[in-house]
Amino acid sequence: MTPIQITYPNMMVILPEVVLSCWVFFMMMADLFIPKEKKEINAVLGLIGLAVTAVSVFMVLSYGDISSFNDSMRSDRFALFFKLLFIITAALAILISAKYIAIEGVNWGEYYSILLFSVVGMMVLVSATDLVTVYLGMEFMALSIYVLTGFIRHDVRSNEAALKYFLLGAFSSGLILYGMVLLYGVTGSTNVYKIANFLAANDNYSNPLMIASVILLISGFAFKIAAVPFHMWAPDAYEGAPTSITAFMSVGPKAASFAALLRVFLVALPVMKPHWVAIFWGVSAISMVVGNVVAVAQTNIKRMLAYSGIGHAGYILMGVIAGTRMGVASVLLYMLVYIFMSIGAFSVIILLRKTGVKGDEIKDFSGFARRYPSLGLCMLIFLISLIGLPPTAGFIGKLYLFAAAVEAEYYYLAVIGVLMSVVSLFYYMQVAKTMYIDEEIEGQELVPSRALTFVVYFCAAATLLIGMFPDGFISAAMAAVLPI
């Protein structure tokens, strides 16, 4: 074993992480001086922090692809693309939270700090090029999310969700670690590039240890992206968590995990591709089927969206399986698209949250669009986008995913995907039907929050915008593709 070379690290690589971390520490201290009834100031501070971080991301962008910390962290367009996604996601999540957590009675400053800490974890995760930093980022992200899931301390459902998520998350971390350990055992390194070099030079294709390692890594990642059969936590966690956090975790951690998954499998393990493609194929297919079919039976809209999210994980995996530039670009593009339609949909759910009423049952939407036509229209846009119909962003995203799968000749997978999109039409339209056709019900009042309505309109606009003028976004995604 060669001794570890310690050189002065290039701090630019982790500049966004550093900036955001420092900002969060500042926020935590500032929180002490913010009176109880004005905790919204934290939200403003958080937004400012995210803006500063966004600036730092663009600064780093001009440095091109840089690695440091013994090649364990890498700042390239791929990572920066995701970091921007996280900033957008977190900003939207903060905007929809401010009023919501006050209604839930958990208006505490650390909410924002923990949320931003999880963003730091995600940023580490997407920059990680070493299994150790991958794990570090993943745990950092996950631990913050566990806390946020159980943030409504007095609500037994929230506690349950957090406990389940935590226990199963710990379990999946174990799986990932085993996979990493085996990988290290075979290749003698934890660095993704060194692993790739070793595997290219030494034939380990049929080494049972390598196969076990691949299976365990897939299991761990499949948990993070909530793919079948590692999805069991998602419906409970989505349902129990504060809705703003559900919105956040349906996008942020999922995107970060996909990024890490792409890096580990495409950069470190291209040699093993036939193995992991075979497994991912199965996971993808079964996720699309289970997610969409079970969603049909749900009456709780958060649960329904959880199952729909499982289905979406299956769709997105198609891009990973294709493994081409096109495939990776389609994953990136879909993550971008998914942010707006998912957070948008959850924002509408939060709009219906009032003290004493959860507003997360599908029947709570009865007549919603008739009473609030413009917001109803926004919700319709999100639903159509989630189904994947033009002229919305969801259509563009799915189009590229399916195209990548077809291009890489995974026809069956594409067929399953299309069929399941048809199934999803049924349950999404169920909601639309409830909104437009069912009788209005009493007490359907909105949360009086301009930030929240702004997010709804903004997301709807973004969904339509990407759907109608996708070129810029597609080329941004293509530019951020990992070098394969």
Next chain:
Amino acid sequence: MINYAWLIPLFPTIAAIINGLFGRKYMRHHYSDYIATGAVMTSFLISLVIFFEVVSGSTLNVNYWDWIVSGDLHVSFGFLIDPLTAIMLLVVTGISSLVHLYSIGYMHDDDGYYRFFTYLSMFTVSMLILIMGNNYLLMFFGWEGVGLCSYLLIGFWFEKKSAGDAAKKAFVVNRVGDLGFVLGLFLLISQLGTLDYEQVFQLAPIHLTTGVATAITLLLFVGATAKSAQIPLYTWLPDAMEGPTPVSALIHAATMVTAGVYMVARSHVIYSMSPTTMEIVAVVGAITALFAATIAIAQNDIKRIVAYSTVSQLGYMFMGLGLGAYTAGVYHLFTHAFFKACLFLGCGSVIHALSGEQDIRRMGGLFPHIKLTAITFLIAALANAGIFPFAGFFSKDEILWAAFSGGHYVIWGIGATAAFCSAFYMFRLYFVAFTGESRVDHHVAHHIHESPSVMTGPLVLLAFLAATVGALALPPGNGFIHHFLGNVFGHHEHNVTGIAAEFFHKFSALVTGEPTAHGHLLEYFMMLVSLAIALSGIGLAYLMYYKKVEALNPEVLAVRFRLIYRAFLNKYWVDELYDFLFVNPIKRAGQGLWDFDGKIIDGTVNGVSRLTLIKGEITNFLDKYVVDGTVNGLAIFVDFKSRILRRTQTGDVQNYALVMLFGVVFVMGIYYFY
């Protein structure tokens, strides 16, 4: 024959396996005992042959196979047979055979007959490995093995709460000691890189500084204080009397509790390097000897008296070891094994005769009814009291002599006082239980009967040995035992002469005109002194409990010396002290965690599942989970979940984790088998 030493532990192993696996189903009664007893007797015969071979000068040190190889550490499975092991072999297999035999009668009607013999065989194997191993790890293996068997046998009647508690206590206290023992072994490994006796004893004088040797020996001694019931970890032994009486005789008197003594004797090379440890061992031994002897004076349970007597006698052994008189210590182990086993088996016989009565206040006048038991008990009691020419006299006296001649007058004083107490409590027990008027319960009195010959046989044999093995130490300081064990301990034996002895030598030289020829004169004189001490102890017991002299009425004395009596009776409140200091705080902490678990975590989980249930009913549970799920065919997991949830009400995280695990196993299965 010595090359076939591995046969010795083999036979009981086979017996344990047969009885353990097939005992319950295929051997109702009277097969398991034949197998176990036959096996251990065969082992005894081999041991006897080997003993004579060792006497004629052969030894054995052989590694059979590599047990643990890790980096530089190399531990073999191998046996060492030298005079020390040979004498231990005799004790272990001999007493074990007799106890097996005795148990055939004593345990006759017990449902766990096969289980009892399985444990006994297991114990014998473990003990044999402990004494035969040629490295510390094998010793530790045996050490833990006997601990486990002791636990199983103390709690043999586990349906009795007191037995279960006593077993737990023994186990936990021994864990404390084991921690010390293990740390000692780690230190040995880190300092010498080996656990093999031969290498350790070769390397230790060269590589170990006195400080490190002190640390190692003290840590090992912590293990010994637990296993051999010394202060401060002796409290488990009296409670261990909850086990069947043959077990008390074999494990908690004759063999297992002497493991600590054996360990110190075996490690004498390292122990001799540290004067500090030696001093501590001697002082702990002496104090334990007196402490336990005084407690024994006030006890009324026949087995407990003998149990405290055991603690006290073990104290003597450590006293001898600590003074550097290794031979004397091991010799006392040897003699003690016989007379204490005899005492315990005698207790068993008494209890058997009285249908389970253990309180000496409800005995009395037993002598005419159970003559054989009474006579053997008397012989063993005389040996325990240290009366010439019974075995205990020689070994105990040698320890006291080592203290006196070495100039440790305080230790000698403590030992002598303890000897007085020993004689007193032993004969208090004897006079109260066997002589005088019968205070036996009427219902029991009808069928007082002598035990069957399978029980009295071992008693007679042990009493005979208790009376005669003292001859091995004749002439004093120069007998067979000294030459035999001298091969092992050699120059490590301590021979410092104290001032009084010096003075006496000069005095006798002055009187007789010969400088040192009559060095033994003082030794003979001190023998007379200790004999007088023992006799006076018996005399006091005689006056108090046989003659019942009014001035010495025990009850009056108990009132007059209330505080002292209560201290003795309540065992100096040490159990209460430990409860207060360690047991209760730990229990409270555990209770706290349990409450937390019960109220908060379970409460949450139960609350959640209950909530889910209610909610499920309200929101058309069936529609949500079962009907639609089944209709869709693919919602099996959901259905599964709802069923599990309803059944267990504990939340279903495990179920989720199980599904994840199934996923992994499923994919792996496809890969590896398809």
